[in-house]
Amino acid sequence: MKATDAERRDLAGAALLVVVGACAIWFGRGLRYGTSADMGPGYFPAMLGAIVCAVGILLGLATLLRRRANEEEISARLNWRPLVVIAGSPFLFGFLIGPLGLFFSIVIVVLVARLAEKRRFTWEAPATALVLAALCCLLFIVVLELPLSVWP
Amino acid sequence: MGYFDNFLHGLSLVLTWQNLGFALTGCLLGTLVGVLPGVGALATVSMLLSMVIFLDPLPSLVMLSAIYYGAQYGGSTTAILCNLPGEATSIITCLDGHAMARDGRAGAALATAALSSLFAGIIATVLLAVFAPLLASFALSFNSPEYFSLLFFGLVATVAFSQGTALKAFAMVCLGALFGCVGSDIETGALRFTFGFGALSDGLSIVAVAMGIFGLGEIVSSLTNRNPQDTRSFPIGRLWISLDDLRKAAPAAARGTAVGSVMGVLPGGGMLLSTFMSYMLEQKVAKDPSRFGKGAIEGVAAPEAANNAAVQTSFIPALTLGIPPTAGLALLLGAMIMQGVQPGPLIMTTSPDLFWGLVASMIVGNIMLVVINLPMVGIWVQLLRVPYRMLYPAIVVFCCIGAYAVSNNFADLAVLGSFTAIGVLFAVLGFQPVPLLLGFLLGPLVEEHLRRALVISGGDATVFFERPISLAILILAAIVVISAMLPAIRSRRAAFSED
Numbered sequence: 001m002k003a004t005d006a007e008r009r010d011l012a013g014a015a016l017l018v019v020v021g022a023c024a025i026w027f028g029r030g031l032r033y034g035t036s037a038d039m040g041p042g043y044f045p046a047m048l049g050a051i052v053c054a055v056g057i058l059l060g061l062a063t064l065l066r067r068r069a070n071e072e073e074i075s076a077r078l079n080w081r082p083l084v085v086i087a088g089s090p091f092l093f094g095f096l097i098g099p100l101g102l103f104f105s106i107v108i109v110v111l112v113a114r115l116a117e118k119r120r121f122t123w124e125a126p127a128t129a130l131v132l133a134a135l136c137c138l139l140f141i142v143v144l145e146l147p148l149s150v151w152p
Numbered sequence: 153m154g155y156f157d158n159f160l161h162g163l164s165l166v167l168t169w170q171n172l173g174f175a176l177t178g179c180l181l182g183t184l185v186g187v188l189p190g191v192g193a194l195a196t197v198s199m200l201l202s203m204v205i206f207l208d209p210l211p212s213l214v215m216l217s218a219i220y221y222g223a224q225y226g227g228s229t230t231a232i233l234c235n236l237p238g239e240a241t242s243i244i245t246c247l248d249g250h251a252m253a254r255d256g257r258a259g260a261a262l263a264t265a266a267l268s269s270l271f272a273g274i275i276a277t278v279l280l281a282v283f284a285p286l287l288a289s290f291a292l293s294f295n296s297p298e299y300f301s302l303l304f305f306g307l308v309a310t311v312a313f314s315q316g317t318a319l320k321a322f323a324m325v326c327l328g329a330l331f332g333c334v335g336s337d338i339e340t341g342a343l344r345f346t347f348g349f350g351a352l353s354d355g356l357s358i359v360a361v362a363m364g365i366f367g368l369g370e371i372v373s374s375l376t377n378r379n380p381q382d383t384r385s386f387p388i389g390r391l392w393i394s395l396d397d398l399r400k401a402a403p404a405a406a407r408g409t410a411v412g413s414v415m416g417v418l419p420g421g422g423m424l425l426s427t428f429m430s431y432m433l434e435q436k437v438a439k440d441p442s443r444f445g446k447g448a449i450e451g452v453a454a455p456e457a458a459n460n461a462a463v464q465t466s467f468i469p470a471l472t473l474g475i476p477p478t479a480g481l482a483l484l485l486g487a488m489i490m491q492g493v494q495p496g497p498l499i500m501t502t503s504p505d506l507f508w509g510l511v512a513s514m515i516v517g518n519i520m521l522v523v524i525n526l527p528m529v530g531i532w533v534q535l536l537r538v539p540y541r542m543l544y545p546a547i548v549v550f551c552c553i554g555a556y557a558v559s560n561n562f563a564d565l566a567v568l569g570s571f572t573a574i575g576v577l578f579a580v581l582g583f584q585p586v587p588l589l590l591g592f593l594l595g596p597l598v599e600e601h602l603r604r605a606l607v608i609s610g611g612d613a614t615v616f617f618e619r620p621i622s623l624a625i626l627i628l629a630a631i632v633v634i635s636a637m638l639p640a641i642r643s644r645r646a647a648f649s650e651d
Contacts, residue, residue, distance in 0.1 A: 006582075013581035017323055024330050027345055031337075037611025041337035041344055044599045048330045055323040062319070078580040082375035086368050086548060087572040093552040094565035102553075109552060110545040116375055117541060128542050136549060144203060146557050 010063040017056030024049030085116035101151045102141065106133035155281055162508030166516055171211050175513050178215035179520045182222020186238045187230050187532045191547065193223035193239060195370055197483050198362035199547075201490075202554035209491045210506055214513040216487055220480050221273065221463045221514070225521045228265040228456055229532055233258055233386055236536075241459040244427040248444060248451030255447050259389035260397055262529055264449055265456040266522050267393070268405035272457035273518035275409050276416070276464035281511045284500070288472040291497035296604035297615050301622040302475050303598045305629040306419035310590050312636035313425055321587045324578070328591025329598065331356060338600055351563030356571075358486045360555040360564045361592055364571030365585045367551045371544045372576045391526055401453040404434055408454035412461030417469055418632070419477040423462040427455035464514060471495050471507060474597075479586050482593040 024045055031042030089109055096105040110129035140146045165171065181200075185191045197216055204212035227239030232249035245265065252261040294302075307325050314321040334345045335355030346352040393401065408430040415426035434450045435441045444451050466477045474495040476482035485495050493503055500507060525532070555568040575585045609615035616622050 009581055013320070013578075013583060016581065017327070020327065020330075024345075027347075031342060031344060032340075035611060036606050036613070037609075038607065039603045041340050041342040044602070045330060045333045045344060048326050048333070048595075051326045052323060052330065055319060055326065059319055059323070077376055078577075079372075079376040082372045083573060083576050086372045086375075087569045087576070089368075089548050090364075090552050090555065090565040090569035090572070093549075093556070094562040097556060106549050106553075109549055113545040113548045114541070116371075116544075119541070124542075128545065132546055132549060136553065140553055140557070144206060146553075147560070148553075148557070 007063055011060060014056045014060035014063065017059065018053050021049045021051070021053030021056060024052065081118070082116040085113060089113050097148070099152065101149045103133050103137055103150050104152065106136050158504070158508045159281060159512060162505075162510070162512035163516075165210065165505055165509040166214065166512045171214055171509070171513065172516070174207075174211040174215040175218050175517050176520060178218025179222045179517055179524055181215075182219040182224075183226035183229075183521065183524055183532060184535065185219070186223035186226020186228075186242075187535055188538075188543070189230065189236050189238050191543070192366060192370060193220055194480050194483070195363070195367040195547070196223075197480060198359060199367055199550050199554050201362070201483060201487050202359045202558045204487055205490050205558070209488065209493050209503070210509045212487060212491065213484065213506065213510055214517075216484050217467070217510065217514065218517045220484070221460060221517065222521055224456075224460050224463055225266065225269055225525050226532065228269070228452075229262065229525060229529055230536065232261045232265060232452070233388070233529075233533055234536065241423050241427055242456075243424075244431050244455040245452055247431075248446070248448050251445065251447035252449070252452065253386040256387070256389055257447065258386050259391040260393055260449070261452050262388065263391050263393050263526065264397065264401050264452050266525050268401065268408065268453040268457040269460040270518050270522045271405050272409040272412060272461035273464055273521075274515060276413050276461040277511060277514045277518070279413055280464055280467055280514070281508075284468050284472050284507070287468060288497040288500045291473055294473075294497065294621065295619075296601040296608065297619050297622045298625065299473075299475075300598065300601040300605050301616055301625040301629075302419075302473060303594055303601065305625050305632070306475050306477065307590065307594060307598070308629045309419045309632050309636075310587050312633050314584050314587055316582060316584055318636075320583045324583050324585075324587035325591035328588040328593075329595025330591075331361070331588075332592045332595030333599070338596070339603065349563060351561050355596075356567050356592075357555065357558060357564045358483070358593065359558055360567040361571050362483055362486075362589060363551045363555060364568045365575035365589055367547060368568065368572040369575035369579070369585065371547060372572065373579060374540065375544070388529060391529075397449050401449045404450035404453040405457040407433060407437070408457030409461045411454075412458030413465045415458070416462030416465035416477065419469065419475065423459055423466065423478060426458040426462045430454040430458035460518075467510075471499055471510075472497055476590075476593070479589045479593075482590060486593065 028042050028045045028049065032040030033042045033046060034040030089112065092112060093105055093109050096108055107129045110132055111125060114125050137150050141148060141150055166175065181196060182193065185193055185196045196219055200216060204216060223239050224241060227237060227242035228245045228249065230236045230238040231242040231245040232253050235246050235250040237243045237246055249261045249265065252258065311318050311321040311325060334352055336343050336353050343353055411430040411433060412426040415429065416423065431451060431454060434454045435444050438450065466481055470476045470481040470485055474485065476485050488495055493506060551568060552565060555564045558564060578588065579585060605615055616626060
């Protein structure tokens with residue numbers, strides 16, 4: 001029998017949980033565990049890591065044994081384009097804010113963020129970027145007096 | 153001093169131009185994000201979290217909580233006029249509210265929603281003022297075992313009430329708590345999972361994590377799942393309730409308030425559930441249940457009252473125990489802690505001004521919201537025409553500046569971007585983001601109280617069952633789990649989520 005999308009999705013989720021839980025245990029191995037009467041810094045994370053691993057295994061088994069009817073469960077579709085662009089924007093902003101200052105950083109981040117959608121370039125995009133940059137500088141520098149420099 | 157004196161004192165604190173201004177700003181922002189479907193109250197509160205630390209505690213809390221309950225008002229407007237639930241809690245309002253709008257009775261539905269919310273808001277705020285001090289003085293005797301049991305209750309209820317599979321929600325809570333471990337250990341100062349980055353020694357920034365999961369994460373999912381929405385609005389008609397409607401709506405609003413007030417105190421997202429429950433209750437008590445879904449005014453009054461009542465009463469456990477029932481309140485408590493106000497049973501004695509000011513601001517805010525929402529409803533609906541392609545870059549920029557402004561650190565921006573990706577990827581795999589955030593925010597508290605409780609008892613876990621209050625809380629948790637697993641409730645909820 002062929003695996004359905006929901007099953008493949010749950011198996012991937014289960015595998016991810018096992019990996020993350022195992023990572024937590026592995027990277028926390030240098031911390032002192034202590035005893036339950038006197039827990040060290042490593043006790044709680046190791047416990048959580050083990051639980052996350054166990055839930056992952058349980059979820060995987062439940063899926064393989066077809067014990068769960070979760071075909072109708074709601075989940076989002078994956079679209080790499082907006083994910084990469086939007087999740088990358090903060091990194092871009094972080095690289096730009098030091099050398100370029102607030103105004104140009106905002107202009108560039110807005111223009112790049114527009115790439116999350118497939119649409120033709122129009123003059124609306126740079127116009128939005130400029131207006132937004134001006135408004136943000138006014139709000140954050142003049143009104144809220146954040147310690148950021150506006151220009152390079 | 154009696155309650156009334158305290159309330160008047162709080163009112164005198166709120167009725168300054170500055171605090172009224174912040175309350176109004178909060179109400180306007182709340183209504184705005186309530187109306188806009190792509191932007192939620194959680195995202196907004198997390199965006200503003202980074203900015204309010206520059207304000208005093210009272211004005212910032214007045215504003216943040218106004219956003220939170222204001223979103224409930226705004227959400228119902230679009231639910232009724234456009235069949236678009238602006239917030240998850242107004243999904244139920246769509247059923248009968250939009251049916252009324254199709255019948256040309258949109259004005260009556262809007263007025264009913266706003267007035268029911270106002271009624272519920274005021275009653276629930278009075279409950280908050282009466283019960284919070286009682287609970288606080290009761291909680292003075294709480295020690296770490298009780299707090300651990302309460303937190304456990306809260307997280308268990310979050311798992312039980314969350315959408316989707318309970319196992320997945322449980323995994324998210326634990327994963328969130330794991331992220332909460334990052335940084336220096338509270339007792340020994342040992343660095344955990346910082347991987348040599350000095351900036352992580354204070355832990356992952358709450359602001360950045362919350363904005364990543366909800367602010368930017370919501371943008372990614374809106375851009376992915378967007379279908380051309382019909383934002384055509386039905387004519388509003390006369391904003392008036394006839395005497396006949398009032399006779400039907402008033403008892404429904406009262407019942408909704410009762411359901412919402414009780415559910416709001418319960419940990420783990422009682423807000424959404426309270427709207428479902430009050431709607432089912434109305435169907436039960438109605439003489440002719442077939443009217444529901446076809447424009448029954450009770451179907452608007454009861455859930456709208458319930459969600460607003462639940463918002464206000466959820467402040468009771470949040471303020472007096474320091475245990476937030478919802479992710480939104482967890483963020484609010486985060487704001488308080490950032491400003492040096494420790495929520496908990498001592499809040500009544502250490503910051504009475506803050507508590508009574510907040511209570512008074514809720515009454516003022518609810519009245520403001522009716523004024524903002526009813527006569528100006530046409531303006532809010534116009535805002536739906538602002539194209540999303542201009543809106544979302546603005547949110548991206550606000551989140552970036554907000555994350556960066558807290559400590560001018562690149563690491564916070566990296567956390568923001570990473571958690572956007574983490575939230576979206578887990579959502580794609582069918583895991584809900586809200587338990588992740590609650591686990592992240594409550595995890596450190598759980599660890600602290602677990603460790604202290606076990607130090608007191610010498611490592612004996614039975615301490616949680618031997619202390620009567622702790623035992624009572626754990627029994628309550630068991631009841632919640634069992635009742636959430638009852639097939640009747642499960643199937644009802646499944647039916648609702650399909651709508």
